[in-house]
Amino acid sequence: MHVLFVTSEVDPLVKTGGLADVSAALPSALRELGIDVRILVPGYPGVLAGVRARRVADEVALLPGVAPMSFLQGRMPRDDIPVYILDCPSLYDRPGGPYQDADGVEWPDNARRFAALGRAAALLGRRASPLRWRADIVHCNDWQSGLAPAYLHFDPQPCARSLLAVHNLAFHGSFPASLAPALCLPWEGYSMHGYEFHGRISFLKAGLYYADRIATVSPRYAREIQSEAYGCGLHGLLAERAAQLSGILNGIDTATWDPRTDRNLRRRYSERSLHGKSLNKGTLQARFGLAQDPKIPLLGMVTRLTHQKGVDLVPEALALLGDRPWQLVVLGSGDPVIAQRLLAFSAERPGQVGFLSDFDEPLAHQIEGGADLFVMPSRFEPCGLNQMYSMRYATPPVVRRTGGLADTVIDAQAQTLDAGTATGFIFDLPEAPALAEALARALDCYADPKAWRGVQRAGMRRDFSWRPSALRYREVYAGLLERG
Numbered sequence: 001m002h003v004l005f006v007t008s009e010v011d012p013l014v015k016t017g018g019l020a021d022v023s024a025a026l027p028s029a030l031r032e033l034g035i036d037v038r039i040l041v042p043g044y045p046g047v048l049a050g051v052r053a054r055r056v057a058d059e060v061a062l063l064p065g066v067a068p069m070s071f072l073q074g075r076m077p078r079d080d081i082p083v084y085i086l087d088c089p090s091l092y093d094r095p096g097g098p099y100q101d102a103d104g105v106e107w108p109d110n111a112r113r114f115a116a117l118g119r120a121a122a123l124l125g126r127r128a129s130p131l132r133w134r135a136d137i138v139h140c141n142d143w144q145s146g147l148a149p150a151y152l153h154f155d156p157q158p159c160a161r162s163l164l165a166v167h168n169l170a171f172h173g174s175f176p177a178s179l180a181p182a183l184c185l186p187w188e189g190y191s192m193h194g195y196e197f198h199g200r201i202s203f204l205k206a207g208l209y210y211a212d213r214i215a216t217v218s219p220r221y222a223r224e225i226q227s228e229a230y231g232c233g234l235h236g237l238l239a240e241r242a243a244q245l246s247g248i249l250n251g252i253d254t255a256t257w258d259p260r261t262d263r264n265l266r267r268r269y270s271e272r273s274l275h276g277k278s279l280n281k282g283t284l285q286a287r288f289g290l291a292q293d294p295k296i297p298l299l300g301m302v303t304r305l306t307h308q309k310g311v312d313l314v315p316e317a318l319a320l321l322g323d324r325p326w327q328l329v330v331l332g333s334g335d336p337v338i339a340q341r342l343l344a345f346s347a348e349r350p351g352q353v354g355f356l357s358d359f360d361e362p363l364a365h366q367i368e369g370g371a372d373l374f375v376m377p378s379r380f381e382p383c384g385l386n387q388m389y390s391m392r393y394a395t396p397p398v399v400r401r402t403g404g405l406a407d408t409v410i411d412a413q414a415q416t417l418d419a420g421t422a423t424g425f426i427f428d429l430p431e432a433p434a435l436a437e438a439l440a441r442a443l444d445c446y447a448d449p450k451a452w453r454g455v456q457r458a459g460m461r462r463d464f465s466w467r468p469s470a471l472r473y474r475e476v477y478a479g480l481l482e483r484g
Helices: 018-032 043-051 110-124 145-155 202-210 219-223 234-241 274-289 311-319 336-348 359-370 388-391 403-408 413-417 434-446 447-462 465-481
Strands: 002-008 036-042 072-074 081-087 139-141 161-166 175-178 200-202 212-217 245-247 298-305 325-333 352-358 373-376 397-400 426-428
Touching: 002 018, 002 110, 018 036, 018 139, 018 465, 036 110, 043 081, 043 202, 043 397, 072 336, 081 110, 110 139, 110 145, 139 145, 139 373, 139 465, 145 161, 145 202, 161 202, 161 465, 200 202, 202 234, 212 413, 212 465, 219 403, 274 298, 274 325, 274 359, 298 311, 298 352, 298 359, 311 325, 311 336, 311 434, 325 336, 325 359, 359 388, 373 388, 373 434, 388 397, 388 403, 388 447, 397 403, 397 434, 426 434
Parallel strands: 002 036, 002 139, 036 081, 139 161, 161 212, 212 245, 298 325, 298 373, 325 352, 373 397, 397 426
Antiparallel strands: 072 081, 175 200
16 A cells, blocks of 8 residues: 655644644554555755755656756655655745745745645656656645645546545635646636635645545544534535545654653653652743742643634633632744734733743643643634643643544543543633633642542543554545545
């Protein structure tokens, strides 16, 4: 079984969010099951610098007006997984991030940049692949590789089967219809039964319409996106394709995220001995300039500053707690308006609230290892990873009942506390009073050492490894190949 895993980012070479984590961990878990999976990623500067690669095919012309491109092959630095790099300096060799320049402005040629990725993926799934290796299945991820299933569909040659994994339906990859010829898209596909969406080309819709199978990153999210409230205008198509839609919960990298071995922590700890966590708490309080009082509950957040994540609910919710003691540390970047509100909130409450507008991987680990509670009030959350990191680090999460958050966290109610299965605290409405009520319940539990230890340890016992997810993907792949 040959699987080409197509992604626009993969940790540790290039990362803007959770997709990079998935792109590193899932292929590794699939390889452990005996699947020959290989990664395809654009040749950004960080990728070329991080992989010792050699050219393995002649240059190919993928798009009109764009210089011919090369395939380089190397190995991922952490686990030696084969990686193909689409080398095209005119598209990828530039400063900034994979989607935006250094000022946060979208690259104006993103349509061509990621159409090229899709065309390259489809080429490696053709019988006439330019490489000795040919994919049986092309596993695409989000809009950036969403055109690959369309290219495979319209190719007259026998081709690989395709799967599109949706990590976040909110990002469509929408571009002017006039680009269709430049992207080598046939006009026959420009309709509601194809890649057209509100008079534009939607890379995501192309993938959803033409892929042989669709997967999302949690079972609940697979159901949610078939509704108008969560479907981002694509709910009708997804409902029609429900039989080809699977919700497969993401896992986490349990080697990287392990409090017993995490070198980012001042003191490592385990389920049997949680003493080290209190030392990490003191270090975290000092890092953010908070009062170093071990008895004050410390809330942590590591998040993108977007409306989706519900960060704007937090200041009001905490104000509703009255005179209850608490502290808050937030690490995140994104919307400047939300960032400014958090800066103002920290200025209003010196010694109680700390905010750093940045992406800092070691500090993210330190927040998981030092905070008492982790707050994730997302308005929607396809899967979420931090709530799973938090449970593994004995940092019970406070989450909204949506997507993967609902699939992974067990609410601390009388029955679950008595059964020893409670792992966190859940609220329903995306409103500050609802979040405040959940925080109040969490603080009440924190004040009961026996109950609190039970919630911490129940979370640490959960298995969030990638193996169960990889087994489900193997089932989906097998089904695709059986149907030819």
